[in-house]
Amino acid sequence: MLPLITRDELAAALKAGTVVVVDTMPVAYYAKEHLPAARNIPGFPYERAKEFTDEHAPRVLPDKSASIVVYCANVPCRNSELVGARLVELGYPDVRKYREGIEDWVAGGLPTESASG
Template sequence: MLPLITRTELLSLMEAGTVVVVDTMPVAYFDKEHLPEARNIPGFPYEQAAEFTDRLAASVLPDKAAAIVVYCANTPCRNSEFVGRRLLELGYTNVRKYREGIEDWVSGGLPTHCSS
């Protein structure tokens, strides 16, 4: 299991500009709504999470030492776990998971962005 980060901790890092946030939802969901400045590496369907991560990680996350936080929809969603674990296997050294995901972010009244 990936180390976890809370909404408050993530917000602080985002405000400081010291974290790269990765949305692991499918592209259509990412385009509809995501955390500010988030990048997208889809983790669903689960069977393709490693393939998507392998294909996109180098361009989306060029710095393997960067502080990275992955998230998906909510606590039961497993996308972020699949993508985060694969990032560790690819040599990324500072990956954490915002387990509660975008549902918690929105319920906390925090802003989101859309790509369209």
Template sequence: MLPLVKRDELRKEMEAGNVTVVDTMPADYYAREHLPGALNIPGFPYEDAARFTDELAGGLLPDPAVPIVVYCANVPCRNSELVGARLVELGYTDVRKYREGIEDWVRGELPTESSGP
């Protein structure tokens, strides 16, 4: 299980530029709405999470020592745990999870971005 981070701590780290945030939702969900500056490594379908992580991590996250926070939709969502665990297996040394996900972020009335039309 990955170490957890709460909304306020994550927001402060993002504002300070001290963390790389990884959205683990499917690409179309990511395009509609994601945390500001978040990168996308899809963790769904679950059976493809490791392959997506293997294919994308090196290009998106070239420094395995950078602090990373993964998130998905909400507490029941498994995407972030699958992607985060695979990042650890690949040698990333500081991976945490925002378990409450984007639903909690939006509930906290914090800004989001979209990359879709």
């Protein structure tokens, strides 16, 4: 299980520029709405999360020493746990999970972005 980060901690880290955020939702969901400056590594369908992480991580997360936060839709969503665990296996030492996901972020009134700008 990945270490957790709260919404307030994540918001502060984003503001300070000290984390790289990874949206683990499917590409269409990422394009529609994601946390500011988030990068995308799809973690769904679950059985392809490892494959997608292996494929995207070298390009999306070239700095293995970066402080990384993964998230998906909400607490029941497993994408972020699967992608995050695989990132740790691939040698990323600092991976945390924003368990409550984008639904909590939006509920907190925090800004999001979309692929269309």
